[in-house]
Amino acid sequence: MTRALYFLGVACFVAFLNGALSQSSEITAWCDVSPSWTSEDAISGTESVTSQSVRTTLGEQVCLNLCVKRMLATGNVSYGVEVRIVEEEVIGSYPYDPNTPSTSIFAYPYDEINFPPEQDGLFSFPEGANSAAIIPQDPYDQQWCFTPAIGDECVYTVCFEGYFGTETTPSPRCFKIEVYNKVLFFDEDATDYAVVDGLSLMIKPEDGLFMSGWVYPLCSADPNVNMTVMSFLSERNYADENDLGLPNDQGLLIRNSINYEPSTGSFFYYDCYMGEVMSKPEYCCDTWHYVGVSIEQEGKGMLYVDGTVPTLSMENERDISKFSSIEFETKARPDWTGRPLLDNQFKIGEKFVGYMDELGIWDFSITPQVFDSLRYGRTNQGTGAKKAFDMSSSTPTLRGPELVDLPIPSMTPCVLGMEHNVGPVDGACVSEIFGWSFSQSVLPKCSFGGIETRASYIDFKTIKCETPGHVSPRFVDVVVSNDGVNFTHSEASGKVVKHLFLESSLYITGEGNGGAEADSVCNDLPTKAVSFGAWVCPKCGPPVPPPPPSPSPPPSPSPPPSPSPPPPSPPPPVVLGEGDAVAKK
Numbered sequence: 001m002t003r004a005l006y007f008l009g010v011a012c013f014v015a016f017l018n019g020a021l022s023q024s025s026e027i028t029a030w031c032d033v034s035p036s037w038t039s040e041d042a043i044s045g046t047e048s049v050t051s052q053s054v055r056t057t058l059g060e061q062v063c064l065n066l067c068v069k070r071m072l073a074t075g076n077v078s079y080g081v082e083v084r085i086v087e088e089e090v091i092g093s094y095p096y097d098p099n100t101p102s103t104s105i106f107a108y109p110y111d112e113i114n115f116p117p118e119q120d121g122l123f124s125f126p127e128g129a130n131s132a133a134i135i136p137q138d139p140y141d142q143q144w145c146f147t148p149a150i151g152d153e154c155v156y157t158v159c160f161e162g163y164f165g166t167e168t169t170p171s172p173r174c175f176k177i178e179v180y181n182k183v184l185f186f187d188e189d190a191t192d193y194a195v196v197d198g199l200s201l202m203i204k205p206e207d208g209l210f211m212s213g214w215v216y217p218l219c220s221a222d223p224n225v226n227m228t229v230m231s232f233l234s235e236r237n238y239a240d241e242n243d244l245g246l247p248n249d250q251g252l253l254i255r256n257s258i259n260y261e262p263s264t265g266s267f268f269y270y271d272c273y274m275g276e277v278m279s280k281p282e283y284c285c286d287t288w289h290y291v292g293v294s295i296e297q298e299g300k301g302m303l304y305v306d307g308t309v310p311t312l313s314m315e316n317e318r319d320i321s322k323f324s325s326i327e328f329e330t331k332a333r334p335d336w337t338g339r340p341l342l343d344n345q346f347k348i349g350e351k352f353v354g355y356m357d358e359l360g361i362w363d364f365s366i367t368p369q370v371f372d373s374l375r376y377g378r379t380n381q382g383t384g385a386k387k388a389f390d391m392s393s394s395t396p397t398l399r400g401p402e403l404v405d406l407p408i409p410s411m412t413p414c415v416l417g418m419e420h421n422v423g424p425v426d427g428a429c430v431s432e433i434f435g436w437s438f439s440q441s442v443l444p445k446c447s448f449g450g451i452e453t454r455a456s457y458i459d460f461k462t463i464k465c466e467t468p469g470h471v472s473p474r475f476v477d478v479v480v481s482n483d484g485v486n487f488t489h490s491e492a493s494g495k496v497v498k499h500l501f502l503e504s505s506l507y508i509t510g511e512g513n514g515g516a517e518a519d520s521v522c523n524d525l526p527t528k529a530v531s532f533g534a535w536v537c538p539k540c541g542p543p544v545p546p547p548p549p550s551p552s553p554p555p556s557p558s559p560p561p562s563p564s565p566p567p568p569s570p571p572p573p574v575v576l577g578e579g580d581a582v583a584k585k
Contacts, residue, residue, distance in 0.1 A: 264281040
């Protein structure tokens with residue numbers, strides 16, 4: 001890992017320390033170390049690393065307080081000692097020490113240092129601090145701050161050390177930064193819902209309409225109760241003496257809605273004007289789906305689920321990913337008149353059981369291409385939506401739902417390790433991949449050196465993949481995608497995980513029986529000793545002489561003798577006549 005050093009703080013000049021900085025009794029230590037400690041205590045490792053785990057979300061800045069001081073035997077203390085990034089871990093020491101329980105949060109696969117992208121993390125003095133002063137206003141204000149950007153939703157192990165000249169703190173200070181995603185959770189009593197007050201007034205009848213979101217129905221829901229994802233409602237009643245006397249539209253309670261039918265695994269659009277339009281019955285519960293409805297100004301509508309056009313699931317297969325693109329016609333629109341907050345409502349999750357995220361409502365229709373771009377995009381923010389809820393920075397008004405941590409398919413996962421780092425060139429080695437932000441999606445994938453394979457979700461930190469075949473010997477990068485499109489960015493996760501495809505002839509078990517067995521390489525490695533070796537001739541010294549000329553080819557064999565000519569044909573028989581006989585006499 002190559003990373004520029006960032007320096008924090010300015011060494012403070014204190015007059016009474018002149019001439020004393022070279023004393024052996026001085027200690028450079030973290031600020032929470034007692035000033036009464038001696039240099040021998042620090043050298044012997046009495047100072048313990050305080051392990052810390054920090055949580056944050058996309059776009060939410062988190063700052064780590066880093067304060068280092070200089071302590072003298074006289075008890076005098078100076079602050080503002082410089083701090084720098086530690087780029088390399090020390091196995092068995094930091095960030096993970098198997099003999100120190102407090103460092104257990106850094107156990108594999110978090111035992112290696114991986115910083116986020118350089119532009120997203122920086123040293124800083126918070127407002128009110130004065131780094132140029134002889135003595136900082138607040139010595140505890142030294143910080144390193146990180147703001148997760150799109151692609152940075154990973155877990156990072158970061159370490160720092162304070163230093164003064166050649167002297168450093170006895171041990172680095174390490175932090176584990178976990179980046180989570182918030183989603184709405186509707187529990188199984190099916191009484192929770194959320195509302196957006198005044199939204200109907202923003203959607204005019206002459207305009208189009210589009211609404212969409214990520215939806216995760218739970219299989220534990222009652223299969224006989226349809227679940228509403230989101231709906232525009234109107235509850236005007238002319239029997240009410242307080243009615244405003246607007247045109248009578250009583251009976252159009254449900255103006256526009258997206259729903260899920262658990263018994264068939266179908267999403268459907270419904271309004272009281274035209275009825276319902278069903279998708280294909282093939283969308284399983286306990287899985288994330290992206291669903292949306294677009295209605296043009298003239299009333300032409302489209303229901304989309306998990307895509308808009310046929311798409312191959314895998315490059316080397318002929319299977320088509322499941323999707324629905326259903327046309328319909330309707331004149332229904334949200335009720336933009338009536339009494340605000342009473343007649344026109346927008347509800348989310350009525351009788352719904354499961355999770356939702358990235359809900360958005362627009363006052364215009366969209367094309368299939370825009371739907372797909374939103375499905376593969378990380379967030380609805382900045383897309384022109386009248387309302388966009390990412391559940392981390394913005395939420396609707398909640399009437400019971402809770403915010404919980406759960407990745408969604410549009411997040412880019414990161415890979416931090418794997419079960420079998422070595423496998424046979426023939427592939428078919430099933431291995432668990434360890435990382436962060438894995439999602440229970442329709443089409444998760446792994447990629448080994450650019451060769452894609454299907455993945456199976458285990459939890460948000462673990463998935464399972466089967467290695468493909470590959471050229472050997474070769475190291476390949478291992479990356480993962482939740483949606484089959486957005487794969488791990490190793491630069492963003494600060495770590496590259498590799499897999500070695502190995503010929504079986506180079507593999508020897510540690511059981512002492514020798515031999516090789518390609519099919520068992522991936523099964524044996526986790527629990528047995530292994531040895532790798534080869535005869536190697538590195539090129540060094542004078543140039544390698546050219547190879548000797550090839551030997552002359554052997555002379556061509558002589559051609560076989562020509563066959564003997566055939567014997568001459570016998571002469572034809574002579575027929576003698578009378579004249580011939582006279583002449584001979």
